[in-house]
Amino acid sequence: MNLLRLKAIIRKEFYHLIRDYRSLYLAFAIPLILIILFGYALSLDVDNVGTVFVDYDKSELSRDFIRKLGASPYFHVSGLLPQTKDAIDYLDHDRAKIVIVIPPDFMKSIRADREIQMQIIIDASDPTFGNIIRGYITAFTEQYNQKLLISFLNRQGMEQIKTPVDGRIRIWFNEDLESRNFIIPGIIAIIIMIVGAMMTSLIIAREYENGTMETIKSMPVRAGELLLGKAIPYFFIGLTDVLIAILLGQLLFGIVMKGNFWLMIASASLYLSVALSLGLWISNVTKSQLMANQIAILTTYLPSFLLSNFVFPIINMPKFLQLLTLFVPARYFIDILSGIYLRNLGFAYLWPSMLVLLIMFSLLTFFNYRLLKKEGL
Amino acid sequence: MSWLRIRELVRKEFIQLFSDKRNRVMMVIFPFIQMLIFGYVVNYDISNIRVAVLDDSKTYESRKLTDSFAGSKIFHITNNVADERQLTELLLREKVDMGIKIGHDFASVIRRGDTAPIQILVDGSMSNMASMRVAYTASVLDKFNREELRELYPMNMSYGKVDARIRTWYNPNLNSQYFFVPAIVAVLVMITSFILTSIAVIREKEDGTMEQLIVTPLKSYEFIIGKTIPYIILSLGQMAAVIVIAIYWFEIPLVGSVPLLFLATCLFLLSTLGIGLFISTISATQQQAMMTSFFFILPFFMLSGFVFPIANMPVVVQWLTYLNPLRFFLVILRVIFLKGVGFDVLWPQYLVLTILGTIVFTGAISRFKKRLD
Numbered sequence: 109m110n111l112l113r114l115k116a117i118i119r120k121e122f123y124h125l126i127r128d129y130r131s132l133y134l135a136f137a138i139p140l141i142l143i144i145l146f147g148y149a150l151s152l153d154v155d156n157v158g159t160v161f162v163d164y165d166k167s168e169l170s171r172d173f174i175r176k177l178g179a180s181p182y183f184h185v186s187g188l189l190p191q192t193k194d195a196i197d198y199l200d201h202d203r204a205k206i207v208i209v210i211p212p213d214f215m216k217s218i219r220a221d222r223e224i225q226m227q228i229i230i231d232a233s234d235p236t237f238g239n240i241i242r243g244y245i246t247a248f249t250e251q252y253n254q255k256l257l258i259s260f261l262n263r264q265g266m267e268q269i270k271t272p273v274d275g276r277i278r279i280w281f282n283e284d285l286e287s288r289n290f291i292i293p294g295i296i297a298i299i300i301m302i303v304g305a306m307m308t309s310l311i312i313a314r315e316y317e318n319g320t321m322e323t324i325k326s327m328p329v330r331a332g333e334l335l336l337g338k339a340i341p342y343f344f345i346g347l348t349d350v351l352i353a354i355l356l357g358q359l360l361f362g363i364v365m366k367g368n369f370w371l372m373i374a375s376a377s378l379y380l381s382v383a384l385s386l387g388l389w390i391s392n393v394t395k396s397q398l399m400a401n402q403i404a405i406l407t408t409y410l411p412s413f414l415l416s417n418f419v420f421p422i423i424n425m426p427k428f429l430q431l432l433t434l435f436v437p438a439r440y441f442i443d444i445l446s447g448i449y450l451r452n453l454g455f456a457y458l459w460p461s462m463l464v465l466l467i468m469f470s471l472l473t474f475f476n477y478r479l480l481k482k483e484g485l
Numbered sequence: 486m487s488w489l490r491i492r493e494l495v496r497k498e499f500i501q502l503f504s505d506k507r508n509r510v511m512m513v514i515f516p517f518i519q520m521l522i523f524g525y526v527v528n529y530d531i532s533n534i535r536v537a538v539l540d541d542s543k544t545y546e547s548r549k550l551t552d553s554f555a556g557s558k559i560f561h562i563t564n565n566v567a568d569e570r571q572l573t574e575l576l577l578r579e580k581v582d583m584g585i586k587i588g589h590d591f592a593s594v595i596r597r598g599d600t601a602p603i604q605i606l607v608d609g610s611m612s613n614m615a616s617m618r619v620a621y622t623a624s625v626l627d628k629f630n631r632e633e634l635r636e637l638y639p640m641n642m643s644y645g646k647v648d649a650r651i652r653t654w655y656n657p658n659l660n661s662q663y664f665f666v667p668a669i670v671a672v673l674v675m676i677t678s679f680i681l682t683s684i685a686v687i688r689e690k691e692d693g694t695m696e697q698l699i700v701t702p703l704k705s706y707e708f709i710i711g712k713t714i715p716y717i718i719l720s721l722g723q724m725a726a727v728i729v730i731a732i733y734w735f736e737i738p739l740v741g742s743v744p745l746l747f748l749a750t751c752l753f754l755l756s757t758l759g760i761g762l763f764i765s766t767i768s769a770t771q772q773q774a775m776m777t778s779f780f781f782i783l784p785f786f787m788l789s790g791f792v793f794p795i796a797n798m799p800v801v802v803q804w805l806t807y808l809n810p811l812r813f814f815l816v817i818l819r820v821i822f823l824k825g826v827g828f829d830v831l832w833p834q835y836l837v838l839t840i841l842g843t844i845v846f847t848g849a850i851s852r853f854k855k856r857l858d
Contacts, residue, residue: 130768134776138783145784149802150793152613158796199654205796218645225648232653233819235661236527237794240613242651242659243620249649250627257631260644270600272633273550275626277619280576282609290610302779310772317691394507397771398684402511405676406518409779414526419792421614423533429525443579450610451577 117337139299147361152287154240156184158204167215281450292357293449294418301412304383309404312391331480339384346380367448379441385472392479412438494711523669537564537581544592667822682761683774740825749817755842756810759849
């Protein structure tokens with residue numbers, strides 16, 4: 109390793125970047141756009157679900173039922189319609205997600221201790237949404253029934269009956285249950301992949317395509333120096349992006365890292381190194397920018413988005429995909445991010461994930477080195 | 486306009502695309518892999534909540550409570566722990582999603598007719614999953630309570646209650662694949678047409694062959710047509726391939742009309758090819774083009790209702806989604822696939838796609854021509 113030669117390569121790559129200033133802009137603009145989009149616009153939380161009622165009973169009890177449901181933060185009663193037909197129309201035109209039909213003898217049946225059917229229709233075209241709403245509404249009616257049971261027992265002369273069990277539910281790690289709190293840190297993993305792997309996937313292929321690889325080969329530059337020199341400028345861009353993401357998350361959205369900042373920087377650097385060596389490897393293997401580009405999307409961006417526990421829970425995937433996620437670096441980094449951001453975990457907990465990243469990095473670097481050696485560098 | 490010149494350019498483009506064997510393989514494998522992964526990844530069906538139980542009571546009652554969790558298909562009791570430290574540890578290490586802590590006086594309090602509190606710790610890090618866990622927990626507890634009351638007060642229990650008949654419309658089995666697989670078709674078409682078109686033009690610039698093309702008698706609009714036709718064909722081919730996978734592999738019923746589907750794709754391609762051309766006018770290198778494509782693809786993707794429901798977005802952003810052709814294409818795809826309704830219902834979507842496509846495409850062409858002339 110010769111520092112002078114290394115410096116020359118870094119300078120060359122740096123000039124490439126500066127002269128191609130649009131790529132550089134985008135390397136900072138894409139993280140910004142992602143953070144702002146995810147922070148402001150995108151949420152996976154389901155609350156205030158538009159609900160319309162058709163109340164055929166129009167009794168004291170039916171009005172109470174509607175009021176109780178509306179009081180829950182999960183539902184928002186957006187209309188009271190005279191006919192089921194009208195309500196279905198709401199559903200068809202996407203103006204409501206739930207239709208609840210209260211039958212005409214609702215109060216009479218309940219008072220007469222008879223079970224009464226209530227028609228509830230959920231728009232499940234988005235199954236994620238449909239599933240959550242079904243869970244909410246089931247929980248709501250069960251709770252409602254429990255109250256009816258208690259009042260029934262009280263009426264039977266058994267005063268002061270209490271519910272046997274009271275579940276005191278406490279939410280850990282993401283106390284206010286905001287999807288933002290886990291998505292924004294997760295974006296850091298995506299950003300690093302876009303900047304680290306996708307951008308670098310082109311930079312050795314470019315040399316081959318332009319024929320400048322021959323020039324480099326004829327120079328005294330060694331394989332290690334070339335790799336390091338190509339990676340270092342992108343390493344700094346990547347790390348700056350991480351800092352921007354951390355800062356914006358905190359300033360704009362109040363997402364505070366519970367764990368140690370330096371541990372975060374250390375693991376981000378490690379993951380960034382994996383991303384860079386992955387990008388360079390793709391570049392080395394394909395030697396064509398178009399190919400590299402396609403493969404980079406397929407092997408870096410999409411898996412970090414889909415197979416990393418970022419928004420799609422790995423535990424819900426079929427077994428073969430769960431196995432596949434073991435080879436996705438982002439999976440380990442998202443694990444670390446969740447540990448540092450939400451769980452306040454230290455190195456004692458996070459080292460296994462970091463170790464895997466380290467192994468990935470070493471392997472990829474070894475492959476890169478060998479490929480370039482074979483080319484005669 | 487000379488069709489001969491266009492044809493030759495198209496031929497050149499195809500030769501360039503397919504001369505590289507790896508490229509050929511890529512064109513086929515790329516959509517396949519994406520389709521398969523996407524198709525299986527997106528699954529929010531809750532069926533596997535891992536629960537750790539700390540039972541200090543160890544009584545008939547406490548066991549009945551844990552059994553009622555284990556008995557529901559959704560919860561799985563994976564760990565029985567002896568102390569609180571272990572419980573915390575399991576939650577911290579993401580080994581379980583939920584912890585239940587039953588105090589030592591649990592049974593005696595219930596037998597006394599009082600309310601026994603139990604502590605339920607839920608990992609909230611993925612908030613949407615956590616909300617479902619909370620809702621299901623509440624259901625299990627309510628059911629347990631009712632049974633317990635019935636046991637404590639043995640008497641006629643036919644009390645008036647609500648029997649919720651919940652029906653899930655449009656996707657009765659709540660099958661995630663029904664919703665996501667048709668949408669993947671759109672995303673694949675988008676990525677291909679965006680990136681390949683822009684790179685096809687840039688490559689000429691980078692290789693210096695653009696100068697050669699300019700000195701040929703090729704007119705600028707012929708150049709544009711010749712450059713876009715291969716990618717229209719390629720996108721439509723990919724589209725057909727992934728639709729076949731959707732139908733035969735994922736067994737998504739294609740209820741509606743196939744020609745309407747392809748019409749929508751062509752209209753959608755107007756926008757994406759237009760943007761691809763636009764990107765090629767503002768980029769000088771392939772790296773730039775790729776990054777710029779991503780700059781467009783990300784918001785298109787996120788603000789389309791593909792994964793993130795539009796109804797959840799702030800109103801201003803919801804308005805913004807009306808500018809997103811992918812949003813309308815997704816509606817068309819999902820509706821044609823699943824509901825099978827025709828043009829009479831979908832015409833507004835087609836209209837918007839046409840308008841957006843025409844604006845984007847003519848805008849891009851006029852900019853592109855200025856660059857060429």
